[in-house]
Amino acid sequence: MELFRFNKEIPFMSYGKTTTVISLLIFLFSIFCLTYYKLNLSVEFTGGTLMEVEFSKPAKLNQIRAKIDELGLTSSQVQSAGSSKNVLIKIQNENNIKPDTLSNQVHEKLLQLDPGTLIKQTEFIGPQIGKELVTNGILALVMVSIGIITYLAIRFEWRFALAALIANAHDVVVILGCFAFFQWEFSLTVLAGVLAVLGYSVNEAVVIFDRIRESFRNPQMRDKTVPEVINNAITSTMSRTIITHGSTEVMVLSMFFFGGDILHGFSIALTIGILFGIYSSIFVGSPLLLIFGLTRETLAKKNIKKEEAVV
Secondary structure (H helix, E strand, O other): OOOOOOOOOOOHHHHHHHHHHHHHHHHHHHHHHHHHOOOEEOHHHHOEEEEEEEOOOOOOHHHHHHHHHOOOOOEEEEEEEOEEEEEEEEEEOOOOOOHHHHHHHHHHHHHHHOOOOEEEEEEEEOHHHHHHHHHHHHHHHHHHHHHHHHHHHHHOOHHHHHHHHHHHHHHHHHHHHHHHHOOOEEOHHHHHHHHHHHHHHHHHHHHHHHHHHHHHHOHHHOOOOHHHHHHHHHHHHHHHHHHHHHHHHHHHHHHHHHOOHHHHHHHHHHHHHHHHHHHHHHHHHHHHHHHOOOOHHHHHHHHHHHHHHHO
16 A cells, blocks of 8 residues: 555655764764763663552652652652552662651651552662663663564665664663653653664664665666665655654654553654654664665675575
């Protein structure tokens, strides 16, 4: 199905140098934000206390935050958890208060707002667990990246694999840079969003790269230059790109507006990833193929090697 028909090829590659410079500036600015501002890590990574609280009536988050602030704690987050009466409270316990004592102090404050307040669950996360989560998160990113580059190198060739890896790294660094610059909380759900973006973005790159390879094999494209072949391939995927990413973004926005505070970070990470995933696949990955020296002959050699291996 092709809802959006493009009768003329869009000259994406003619903007290659400009978009490469823009992408490099965005990437460097994101690195600067990560270095200077740093990520606002959640309690899961820094260690602290998690409390699930149930109120007898719909909770007012601003009043709850004001009451907790009266305890003089360095950092705390309050967010709804599933329903208007359930609230999740995260406290970074830098004052070394015992979890039970801290839970009682918070409970006393909340009872002033609602005498029917009930602490359903209190969970303490130590700094060691936070370090392990950071280590495992970085390890997960590395393992996913290795899987991506191995898959693309086998399916296509090293130029496609390297271009996709750089494009995906660009997306991840931009997401992390946005979270660092705006000091949005980086939680486990956000990390899950970043990992999801890696898979989502590489899928977009694979679709475009696959179409580029098909265009090179098309007899009607024999007289075309490499940039023209790439332009033709990307233009032919635009209808699919608009439909796929448009419908996905509608789902992500529904999570943002109706999923509660818990899904805000996740949906923001996905939104940034979707937008930059499209951008990087077209304006980062594809120009890199030209820089790495992709030609019709390099793909022909790859095919000959495959045929020899089959014989």
